[in-house]
Amino acid sequence: MATKLTSRQKEILEYLHKSxxxxxxxxxxxxxxxxxGFASQTAAMSHLRALEKKGVIQRVPxxxxxxxxxxxxxxxxxxDIPIYGRIAAGYGDSTAPEPEGCLSIDITSLGGRGKNETFALRVRGESMIDAHICDGDTVILEKREARNGDIVAALIDGETTLKRFISQKGKTYLQAENPKFPDLIPTDExxxxxxxxxxxxxxx
Amino acid sequence: MATKLTSRQKEILEYLHKSxxxxxxxxxxxxxxxxxGFASQTAAMSHLRALEKKGVIQRVPxxxxxxxxxxxxxxxxxxDIPIYGRIAAGYGDSTAPEPEGCLSIDITSLGGRGKNETFALRVRGESMIDAHICDGDTVILEKREARNGDIVAALIDGETTLKRFISQKGKTYLQAENPKFPDLIPTDExxxxxxxxxxxxxxx
DNA sequence: CTTCATTTTTTTCATCCGAAAATTTTCCTT
DNA sequence: AAGGAAAATTTTCGGATGAAAAAAATGAAG
Structure with missing residues (x-):
C-alpha cells in the first residue's frame, strides 16, 4: 500500500494539488x-486508480x-487570521484597518477557543520581554472580555500596546513585563x- | 454585494462548509x-446563486x-506538521515515532522555508529560557544541516533536547540558554x- | 391590502463525467 | 530475448449534474 509513486504518478498527484x-x-x-495531452480519458482514470491504490488519494465512486x-x-x-501592524483609534466594532498579512492555522493549535473573532498583531518593542514575548513576535488575540492576568492589546494614546491586564480590588490597570516600563493606570476608560x-x- | 445573509442562506452555507x-x-x-428535504433541485440551485451574488461563495459554470x-x-x-513528544534514538531517516498530535499552518507563516521536511516538538524544561523558549512551547523544526547559532533539536543520551548549536574554530558544541545548564561537548558524534x-x- | 424579495415547485434538457472492456505501446528488469 | 508492470488508446454506456423557463407559495414591510 505504501509503495513508492512512479514519476508519472508524482506528476499527476502534483497537478491534483496544484489545481x-x-x-x-x-x-x-x-x-x-x-x-x-492524453488521447484518452481512461488514461487519467487509471492513474487515479493507481494513486488511490497507493493511498495518497481517496475517491468516491x-x-x-x-x-x-x-x-x-x-x-x-x-x-484565517488577519495580521495588523497597528490598530487605529476608532477600532473595536466596525472599522477594521487593512491587514498587512494573513495567518492560517488550525483552531486546535489555538487552544480550542474558536468562537470569538480573532486577529493578530506584530509585537514592537521589549515591554513584555519578561513574559517571553519578543520584538517581532506575532501575537494572536481573541475579542473577549479581559480577566485578571490576561495579556491584552489595549489602546493607549491612540496606539495599540500589549500589556498584562490586572484587576484587583475593583481597580484595573495595565502592567508591562519589563521593569523599565511603568504600570499604566487608565486615565478615563x-x-x-x-x-x-x-x-x-x-x-x- | 456584502448584504447580510438570510437565515436560510446561512444554513446552506454552513452545510457547504461542513460537507x-x-x-x-x-x-x-x-x-x-x-x-x-427540498422537493426540487432548483431550490438548491437558486440558493447557490444567491450565495454567489452575495460573494460568500464562487461558482464555475x-x-x-x-x-x-x-x-x-x-x-x-x-x-501539516506532526508533533512529537519525544524522539527516540533510532530516528533521523526512516523510523518516525507516533506523533502525539498535529499542527496545520500556512507555510508563509513558517518563514517560507518549505522545502525540507518539518516536524514539531513540545518543549520540556527551562534550559532555553533566555532565548525566550518556555516549558510547554511547541517548537517547529526543519530537517537540514545546522549552522552556527541555530537552535537545534539534538540527541543527547537517547533524549532529544533543544539547544543552541555553536560551531567555532572547527569545534562544534551545544549551548543551553540558561546559566544553570552547562554546555554540552559531544562525546563522539x-x-x-x-x-x-x-x-x-x-x-x- | 399591496408590494416585493425570498423560497420552493414542476418539468425538461444538454452535457458533464465516471466507468468498463479489450488492446496496444513503452520501458524496465532479469 | 523474455516477462511483466506501467502507461496509454479506442470505443461505448449510463448515471450524475448543472441549467432554464414558468409559476406558485411564503413572509415581511409599507
Missing amino acids: SRTTGLMPSTRELQHYF GKARAVIFPEELDREEIR LIIQGVMIALLRKAA | SRTTGLMPSTRELQHYF GKARAVIFPEELDREEIR LIIQGVMIALLRKAA
Missing part, C-alpha cells in the same frame, strides 16, 4: 486528460470530481481590543 | 436538495460540484534532528 489549491476545484478525468486528499480530511478546521490566546515566532 | 470539511467533497445541487470558498483560494499552502524555524505558544 485544487489554485482553482479550488479538483480536475475531472477529462481535464486531467487534456492537461497531460460515481461522484464527480470526487478526489480527496486524506491529510485534508484529518485536518482540523483552519482559521480602558479600551481592550483583544486577549492573547497564542503566540507565533519565526526563527531569525 | 466540504468532513467528507472532503462539495455537495451537488441534488445532495443539497435531499439534505434540506457548467462544472460539477464547482463551489469555491474565496477565503480558501487566497490562502497560502497549508503544511553530534546528531542533529532538526533546526528550529518557528515557535508556537498557547496562552495559559
Whole structure:
C-alpha cells in the first residue's frame, strides 16, 4: 500500500494539488486528460486508480470530481487570521484597518477557543520581554472580555500596546513585563481590543 | 454585494462548509436538495446563486460540484506538521515515532522555508529560557544541516533536547540558554534532528 | 391590502463525467 | 530475448449534474 509513486504518478498527484489549491476545484478525468495531452480519458482514470491504490488519494465512486486528499480530511478546521501592524483609534466594532498579512492555522493549535473573532498583531518593542514575548513576535488575540492576568492589546494614546491586564480590588490597570516600563493606570476608560490566546515566532 | 445573509442562506452555507470539511467533497445541487428535504433541485440551485451574488461563495459554470470558498483560494499552502513528544534514538531517516498530535499552518507563516521536511516538538524544561523558549512551547523544526547559532533539536543520551548549536574554530558544541545548564561537548558524534524555524505558544 | 424579495415547485434538457472492456505501446528488469 | 508492470488508446454506456423557463407559495414591510 505504501509503495513508492512512479514519476508519472508524482506528476499527476502534483497537478491534483496544484489545481485544487489554485482553482479550488479538483480536475475531472477529462481535464486531467487534456492537461497531460492524453488521447484518452481512461488514461487519467487509471492513474487515479493507481494513486488511490497507493493511498495518497481517496475517491468516491460515481461522484464527480470526487478526489480527496486524506491529510485534508484529518485536518482540523483552519482559521484565517488577519495580521495588523497597528490598530487605529476608532477600532473595536466596525472599522477594521487593512491587514498587512494573513495567518492560517488550525483552531486546535489555538487552544480550542474558536468562537470569538480573532486577529493578530506584530509585537514592537521589549515591554513584555519578561513574559517571553519578543520584538517581532506575532501575537494572536481573541475579542473577549479581559480577566485578571490576561495579556491584552489595549489602546493607549491612540496606539495599540500589549500589556498584562490586572484587576484587583475593583481597580484595573495595565502592567508591562519589563521593569523599565511603568504600570499604566487608565486615565478615563480602558479600551481592550483583544486577549492573547497564542503566540507565533519565526526563527531569525 | 456584502448584504447580510438570510437565515436560510446561512444554513446552506454552513452545510457547504461542513460537507466540504468532513467528507472532503462539495455537495451537488441534488445532495443539497435531499439534505434540506427540498422537493426540487432548483431550490438548491437558486440558493447557490444567491450565495454567489452575495460573494460568500464562487461558482464555475457548467462544472460539477464547482463551489469555491474565496477565503480558501487566497490562502497560502497549508503544511501539516506532526508533533512529537519525544524522539527516540533510532530516528533521523526512516523510523518516525507516533506523533502525539498535529499542527496545520500556512507555510508563509513558517518563514517560507518549505522545502525540507518539518516536524514539531513540545518543549520540556527551562534550559532555553533566555532565548525566550518556555516549558510547554511547541517548537517547529526543519530537517537540514545546522549552522552556527541555530537552535537545534539534538540527541543527547537517547533524549532529544533543544539547544543552541555553536560551531567555532572547527569545534562544534551545544549551548543551553540558561546559566544553570552547562554546555554540552559531544562525546563522539553530534546528531542533529532538526533546526528550529518557528515557535508556537498557547496562552495559559 | 399591496408590494416585493425570498423560497420552493414542476418539468425538461444538454452535457458533464465516471466507468468498463479489450488492446496496444513503452520501458524496465532479469 | 523474455516477462511483466506501467502507461496509454479506442470505443461505448449510463448515471450524475448543472441549467432554464414558468409559476406558485411564503413572509415581511409599507
